[in-house]
Amino acid sequence: MVGMLRVMAVDDEASALSELVYLLRQNERIEHVTTAQDGLAALHTIVAMMGAGERLDGAFLDIRLPGLDGFELARVIAGFPARPRLVFVTAHDCAVRAFELEAVDYVLKPVRPDRLAEAVRRLSSAVAAATVEEKDTDVIPVELGGRTKFVQRQAVWYAEAHGDYVRLHTVDGTYLVRMPLAALERRWGGSGFVRAHRSTLVNARHVSELRFDGGRMVLQVGTEVLPVSRRHTREVRDQLVRRFRVAAPPAGAM
Secondary structure (H helix, E strand, C coil): CCCCEEEEEECCCHHHHHHHHHHHHHCCCEEEEEEECCHHHHHHHHHHHHHCCCCCCEEEECCCCCCCCHHHHHHHHCCCCCCCEEEEEECCCCHHHHHHCCCCEEEECCCCHHHHHHHHHHHHHHHHHHHHHHCCCCEEEEEECCEEEEEEHHHEEEEEEECCEEEEEECCEEEEECCCHHHHHHHHHHHCEEEEECCEEEEHHHEEEEEEECCEEEEEECCEEEECCHHHHHHHHHHHHHHHHHHCCCCCCC
16 A cells, blocks of 8 residues: 655646645645646756655646646656656647656546546546566665675665765675665655654565554564664554555455
């Protein structure tokens, strides 16, 4: 199951953009909405977010934008390695061109709340499917004595903050990477990683035991026992419970 969506809304008409943002923010699937009023500004924002390791799941694009129009922007985004899924929001029927550009959906103006909600549902399904398809393909390059090792995301037990660096702990060793823990959390937060402490990000699939020791929650992760801060206890417990429910076979399936 995919988490809440982080999206961008792009429209050069201020009133239309304001209405679109309002409707998106009313949807329970939407976590955050970024805005832009032309295609070039949208492109710069997307590039900056990717460079900072920030997640962008989808973009709701008007087609007639000054400078770089919605279709041109879509073609540029298509070349990105981790591109947001697209929904066109337009006053003109663009079904053929939209789906040629692999858009998730297109919504006609004036935007109806129920139709936009359906587009958000389709976006959520597309992001979830892409997450499943991606599986373990995300890797972190690590420099080791003049050679580069590629550490797979799902091989990481947990990541530990060291200032502007993180130390990745795996079954075959630890690796220091120049990246803030917050950026790594944004990158891997939708892939089963959960913040257990202000300095620790844990891969839920490697948690073999959860228990309370002296009133504090601790996790068995690989061969390590990690404390969970009181601030993060509920989030960790809820994510592990959700993971168990997804993984557990239905009653009577055995």
